[in-house]
Amino acid sequence: MATGIMIDGKWQKQSYQSDRSGNFQRNPTTFRDRITADGSSGFKAEANRYHLYVSYACPWAHRTLIVRKLKGLEDVISLSVVHPFMGDEGWTFADFSGTIPDPIHHAKYLREIYAHADSNYTGRVTVPILWDKQTNRIVNNESREIIEMFDQELTALATKKITLYPEQLKDQINQTIDEIYNPINNGVYRAGFATSQEAYNEAVIELFENLDHWNHILGEQRFLCGNSFTAADICMFTTLLRFDLVYYVHFKCNLRHIWEYENLWNYLKEIYQHSGIKETCKLDHIKRHYYQSHPHINPSGIVPLGPIIDFDTPHNRNKFNSKAN
Numbered sequence: 001m002a003t004g005i006m007i008d009g010k011w012q013k014q015s016y017q018s019d020r021s022g023n024f025q026r027n028p029t030t031f032r033d034r035i036t037a038d039g040s041s042g043f044k045a046e047a048n049r050y051h052l053y054v055s056y057a058c059p060w061a062h063r064t065l066i067v068r069k070l071k072g073l074e075d076v077i078s079l080s081v082v083h084p085f086m087g088d089e090g091w092t093f094a095d096f097s098g099t100i101p102d103p104i105h106h107a108k109y110l111r112e113i114y115a116h117a118d119s120n121y122t123g124r125v126t127v128p129i130l131w132d133k134q135t136n137r138i139v140n141n142e143s144r145e146i147i148e149m150f151d152q153e154l155t156a157l158a159t160k161k162i163t164l165y166p167e168q169l170k171d172q173i174n175q176t177i178d179e180i181y182n183p184i185n186n187g188v189y190r191a192g193f194a195t196s197q198e199a200y201n202e203a204v205i206e207l208f209e210n211l212d213h214w215n216h217i218l219g220e221q222r223f224l225c226g227n228s229f230t231a232a233d234i235c236m237f238t239t240l241l242r243f244d245l246v247y248y249v250h251f252k253c254n255l256r257h258i259w260e261y262e263n264l265w266n267y268l269k270e271i272y273q274h275s276g277i278k279e280t281c282k283l284d285h286i287k288r289h290y291y292q293s294h295p296h297i298n299p300s301g302i303v304p305l306g307p308i309i310d311f312d313t314p315h316n317r318n319k320f321n322s323k324a325n
């Protein structure tokens with residue numbers, strides 16, 4: 001099985017973990033500091049101080065790319081993009097269309113960033129990473145926290161006035177992000193990386209029960225938290241975008257396509273077509289990453305040519321009101 005993990009600052013080849021019943025185990029992230037507008041956390045919101053490392057393939061990193069774009073933070077937070085293939089060396093900065101090398105450490109492998117932050121680092125080498133160029137540390141590597149701080153703490157530097165956490169919806173947004181995490185965002189991985197029939201069945205059944213539920217909700221309102229587009233929609237979007245392209249086949253999430261769900265499909269297209277979002281969606285990186293980086297699931301590494309899918313066809317969501325944030 002490909003990929004690896006850092007143990008005491010040293011790279012060791014190791015596969016993803018499952019428990020004795022075959023359930024996929026996702027490790028908690030370890031860098032959990034926070035940029036604040038006033039700098040009270042030691043990480044003040046300042047232009048040109050922070051650098052974001054992402055993969056276009058990764059749904060978690062994709063959240064941070066979308067918020068950076070929608071807030072107009074591209075000139076404030078600099079960016080590096082890894083190669084879509086993740087093999088025995090983990091993520092790398094090898095050349096591929098759309099990749100952006102590391103201007104800070106000139107790293108060949110993403111794991112070098114973790115080693116620079118902590119020479120004894122033990123844990124997975126994941127994207128996204130938010131790096132502080134001033135203190136030479138990782139601020140945070142948890143997408144949910146990065147998007148929240150981009151939205152809430154970098155407002156003074158943002159060139160676009162949108163907010164993804166409107167004050168009156170904050171609790172509902174956080175609750176929704178919690179609610180979709182295990183069955184949907186992580187649910188596709190629980191299905192794909194299950195190593196027993198029982199674990200797979202449980203994940204897939206729960207996943208589709210939850211998709212059915214949100215499809216129903218989206219028959220009554222435009223977005224997950226009502227008629228405002230929020231961070232919760234971004235968290236749902238990055239999973240839905242990858243669903244028919246990858247999860248349906250590669251992770252065996254095949255009870256139904258998203259395009260067979262009237263409301264989820266139109267909702268997905270609306271967000272894809274939202275100004276600025278399409279540019280963050282690199283379908284070639286997504287397909288290449290998943291189909292080639294998990295040889296235990298797809299030993300030939302063949303990337304399917306299909307599906308033939310067009311996220312640009314008109315959606316029907318204008319039947320609902322929407323509220324600008």
Ligand SMILES: N[C@@H](CCC(=O)N[C@@H](CS)C(=O)NCC(=O)O)C(=O)O
Nearest residue numbers: 058059060124125126127141142143
């Ligand atoms: N909790 C993290 C998860 C990040 C994550 O798992 N990223 C994956 C890519 S989709 C990764 O880099 N995996 C590499 C590995 O686990 O070795 C977040 O939301 O930021």
